Amino acid sequence: MKTNVIMKNKAVQVYPIKLSQPMGATLAVLGVKGSLALSHGAVGCSSLTKIFFTRHFCDPIAIRTTAVNEVTAIFDGGDGIVKEAIQNFLPRAKPEIIGLFSTGMTSAKGDDLKRIVSAIDYPIVYADTPDFVGGLESGWAKMAAAFIEQVTESPKSIRSDKVLLLPHVSLHPLEVEGVKDLLTGFGFEVYALPDLSESLDGHLGVNQASVCQGGIAMNDIRQLGSAGIVISIGASMLPVAEEFLKKSPHSVHINLPGIMGLQATDALIEQLMHLTGKEPDRRVKHWRKRHQDALIDSHFSIGRKRFILAGEPDRIVDMANCIAEAGGTISALVASTPSKLLERSVAQRTFVGDLEDVEGMIDDCDVLISNYHGERIAHRHGKVQVLRGFPILEQIGVQLKVDTLYDGGTHFLVEVANAIITDHAHRQYH
Amino acid sequence: MNKGAIEELRNDTSCKHYNVSKKNCKGNEPPGLATFGCAFEGAYFALAPVSDAIHLVHGPMTCVGSTWEFRHVGTTYEGLDKTQMGFTTDIGEMDVIHGGEKKLARAIDYAVDKYHPKGVFVYETCMTALIGDDIDAVCAAAEKHWNIPIIPVHAPGFIGTKNFGERLGLEAAVDHLVGTQEPEYTTPYDINLIGEHNINGEMWLYTPILEEIGIRILSTFSGDGRIDKMRQAHRARLNVVVCAKSSEAICKLMEAKWGIPFISASFYGMREASDAIRRICAQFNDPQLTARAEEIIAREEARVRKALEPYKILLAGRKAVLNTGGNKSWAFAVALQDIGIEVVGVSIRKSNEEDKAKLRSILSPDAVLMEKPVVEQVPLIMNTKADLLLAGGRSLYTAVKKGIPFIEISQEKTGNYCSYSGLINLARDIVSSINNPMFKLIGSEAPWEKKVIELEQCLIKGA
Ligand code: SF4
Numbered sequence: 001m002k003t004n005v006i007m008k009n010k011a012v013q014v015y016p017i018k019l020s021q022p023m024g025a026t027l028a029v030l031g032v033k034g035s036l037a038l039s040h041g042a043v044g045c046s047s048l049t050k051i052f053f054t055r056h057f058c059d060p061i062a063i064r065t066t067a068v069n070e071v072t073a074i075f076d077g078g079d080g081i082v083k084e085a086i087q088n089f090l091p092r093a094k095p096e097i098i099g100l101f102s103t104g105m106t107s108a109k110g111d112d113l114k115r116i117v118s119a120i121d122y123p124i125v126y127a128d129t130p131d132f133v134g135g136l137e138s139g140w141a142k143m144a145a146a147f148i149e150q151v152t153e154s155p156k157s158i159r160s161d162k163v164l165l166l167p168h169v170s171l172h173p174l175e176v177e178g179v180k181d182l183l184t185g186f187g188f189e190v191y192a193l194p195d196l197s198e199s200l201d202g203h204l205g206v207n208q209a210s211v212c213q214g215g216i217a218m219n220d221i222r223q224l225g226s227a228g229i230v231i232s233i234g235a236s237m238l239p240v241a242e243e244f245l246k247k248s249p250h251s252v253h254i255n256l257p258g259i260m261g262l263q264a265t266d267a268l269i270e271q272l273m274h275l276t277g278k279e280p281d282r283r284v285k286h287w288r289k290r291h292q293d294a295l296i297d298s299h300f301s302i303g304r305k306r307f308i309l310a311g312e313p314d315r316i317v318d319m320a321n322c323i324a325e326a327g328g329t330i331s332a333l334v335a336s337t338p339s340k341l342l343e344r345s346v347a348q349r350t351f352v353g354d355l356e357d358v359e360g361m362i363d364d365c366d367v368l369i370s371n372y373h374g375e376r377i378a379h380r381h382g383k384v385q386v387l388r389g390f391p392i393l394e395q396i397g398v399q400l401k402v403d404t405l406y407d408g409g410t411h412f413l414v415e416v417a418n419a420i421i422t423d424h425a426h427r428q429y430h
Numbered sequence: 431m432n433k434g435a436i437e438e439l440r441n442d443t444s445c446k447h448y449n450v451s452k453k454n455c456k457g458n459e460p461p462g463l464a465t466f467g468c469a470f471e472g473a474y475f476a477l478a479p480v481s482d483a484i485h486l487v488h489g490p491m492t493c494v495g496s497t498w499e500f501r502h503v504g505t506t507y508e509g510l511d512k513t514q515m516g517f518t519t520d521i522g523e524m525d526v527i528h529g530g531e532k533k534l535a536r537a538i539d540y541a542v543d544k545y546h547p548k549g550v551f552v553y554e555t556c557m558t559a560l561i562g563d564d565i566d567a568v569c570a571a572a573e574k575h576w577n578i579p580i581i582p583v584h585a586p587g588f589i590g591t592k593n594f595g596e597r598l599g600l601e602a603a604v605d606h607l608v609g610t611q612e613p614e615y616t617t618p619y620d621i622n623l624i625g626e627h628n629i630n631g632e633m634w635l636y637t638p639i640l641e642e643i644g645i646r647i648l649s650t651f652s653g654d655g656r657i658d659k660m661r662q663a664h665r666a667r668l669n670v671v672v673c674a675k676s677s678e679a680i681c682k683l684m685e686a687k688w689g690i691p692f693i694s695a696s697f698y699g700m701r702e703a704s705d706a707i708r709r710i711c712a713q714f715n716d717p718q719l720t721a722r723a724e725e726i727i728a729r730e731e732a733r734v735r736k737a738l739e740p741y742k743i744l745l746a747g748r749k750a751v752l753n754t755g756g757n758k759s760w761a762f763a764v765a766l767q768d769i770g771i772e773v774v775g776v777s778i779r780k781s782n783e784e785d786k787a788k789l790r791s792i793l794s795p796d797a798v799l800m801e802k803p804v805v806e807q808v809p810l811i812m813n814t815k816a817d818l819l820l821a822g823g824r825s826l827y828t829a830v831k832k833g834i835p836f837i838e839i840s841q842e843k844t845g846n847y848c849s850y851s852g853l854i855n856l857a858r859d860i861v862s863s864i865n866n867p868m869f870k871l872i873g874s875e876a877p878w879e880k881k882v883i884e885l886e887q888c889l890i891k892g893a
Contacts, residue, residue, distance in 0.1 A: 011536035012486070013520045016498075020491040042556050043459065044468020044587035048496035051467075055500070060824070067464035069588050073560070085462030092463075104490045105556040105588065108526050131490035132521050132557065204872060206827060373499055376514060393500070 008353035015355030018336040020131035024139025029099030031194020033215040036095035037063040041103030056391040060209035078111035093210040104131040135337035137236035140169035145243040155225030164227040165192040168234030170315035173201035234314030235341035258318030287406035294410040298417035303327025310370040311389035313339030331364040468587030472595025480655040481507035482548040486517040489555025494518040504631030548657035549579040559586035611661035620648040625677030628653025635849035699765030741857035753777035753821035774814040777803040833873035835863040
């Protein structure tokens, strides 16, 4: 069944939830070990992005900027200033690879990153990511595709036991780790691109602020071509998988719209069983039973409530499925950017819009699931709030949350149910 | 403000930073090394505390996405708190090609019609400056139509640093608003507070004291600010610049235009707060006011001293290294001394000459002024056996490695350390940090990193 997606084409976004392509590109660079993100634009884009993700992850973020000013904006096509930026920071930070990306201003004035990079003798991967098109998902995907396009070598042969995992931007670092562990359990050698599971996963690292200390290694990206299987998660990662198949046309591509909830996880496991002829290990099997039990325990609360979910398309569609499995009614989805996936959502109504749109239909829900900016709105209207998405400020441990697969889905259902139950209890006391 | 005026500002030699470094106040930083925020960010944070105005960012998502609702600024406004709302035109590809003026006009109409603000600030950003939108014209037309101030703020990011943008933002507000409305009444003791953002309500740690003395805050730029109050600001008898040096420029403007004198004041720490109050009162030359101020200062200082007693015992003989960056360093140094901590080193990386001179006069001759905290900080902590590091979030790892307590000092987190009660908060936080075992644990070796494992500790008695 195809859902009709309504575009809220207002001239102004109020309480916006959309985020920009350069922000997505920044995160993608941080999923590569030894990298440094270099924003080609004015100073604010990088300093604000740094603040944004530092507050969200409570961890330092390695990013620098070409600091375009009103003189270089006019007289420099980017060639001089990118070079100068690299020369300037090299004494302080020596990345293995620089992830260079454009911002609205430098894209609009037509700076040609390919030309700029070809004249610089330093390893650089580049992507054109103006902030006046796309959003967080597409910026992340473009940067990931750039790594494949510019770094991955064409393979001599491919291996059926090697998997490339392409996670969408909203998968938390520990969720990526969970999928990697599952695949490893099936006997695969797994690489995720980008891989935040060892960089922004909330571990105590050293020097993380100057060069990214975790993530997929450059050498592994070079040799990704031999992966016989590529698993992409989310609609936003389809173009990245296509880029990969150009390098390695004989690899098998599996796209999963999501990995939350019983059915989505079943679908992934079935694929893996089919590919390997093996069964998942005992722990995975047991978590499925726990997930089923959580469905039973949570259905009393979740099953009687109506939900509005706002955020990045790949995430909210996935989350909606998981809640719907416990009987929750999805009154509406409000996505930050358009996506094909939205047409397949289980929601009664699906929009591309902002939190003002959410407030406009707040009476249609009991529970709001959104980023931190939704808190005020939920509070104002006496709704239960569950925090998910970018940014989450004033809560710690966002990267530690696992909502995916059997185990994460179990925790997620429990958390949502508890939020409802606690709210109910508070109302009785007061 | 037009382009010519911006050029003029940039060459403004009266700016304190002008002769200190090669760059002037706009302070463009070199590619690859720049860490400050952009002018837009400065302008936005300077004005966003105005709680009955809409803050509309005319640009793409990067600009607004990381600014709105990122700072809690206290407000007493009873309507929908607009300091915590985000508005943006979200410039798209079509706007880049065809211009964003029509979209901006529709955006203003929509926002004013729906949220009934007292005014609208429209922030230009890099993109909309580049495509050349005539924001002034759009704002002027909207102002006429809605009959409320619609203020264009020309501080696109690429034009300079956050500090420069703060100045441009405040200037836009002064230019457009001040002197356009008369207050209901005036008193001889009316003042404006300039450059106070009221982050986490820090202003409220000292404004009640001023009011008790008999000084009225007529207007603020712009903590807990209101459009109407800003319009009436020309009737104040004194402008008080709170901490932010970049705001002095607008005081000069107001002095030239309305003859309002100004002084700078800092409320960090007890001595500074008392000094600030005395200097404000001195401007009014009224013995009664001064007497009342002295009474209240004495009362507050006694209250703080009493509250600090238990902390002072715990903190006696402790040494701290201070790396706040920026001009709050001496204010913090004074505050630390007030609670009995010896300051053995201070970063002066971002301080100007005046700040440095002040620091020298406050600190003991042995204290180190660090030009390059990145390299000097760790040896300094080792050599002085410092007990505490107060610094921005970046220095956390220094503290981790050295296993010494760390207090984060940033614009967002220092609010509670302002004025008399703030000093008690600071002492309380330092004591809890110094006694927190966590700092030793996070620097400790893992079992597999230890050279000698002391198994005895693990033996179970009686086994
Ligand atoms: S530098 Fe320009 S584009 Fe970037 S955040 Fe600042 S105003 Fe926006």
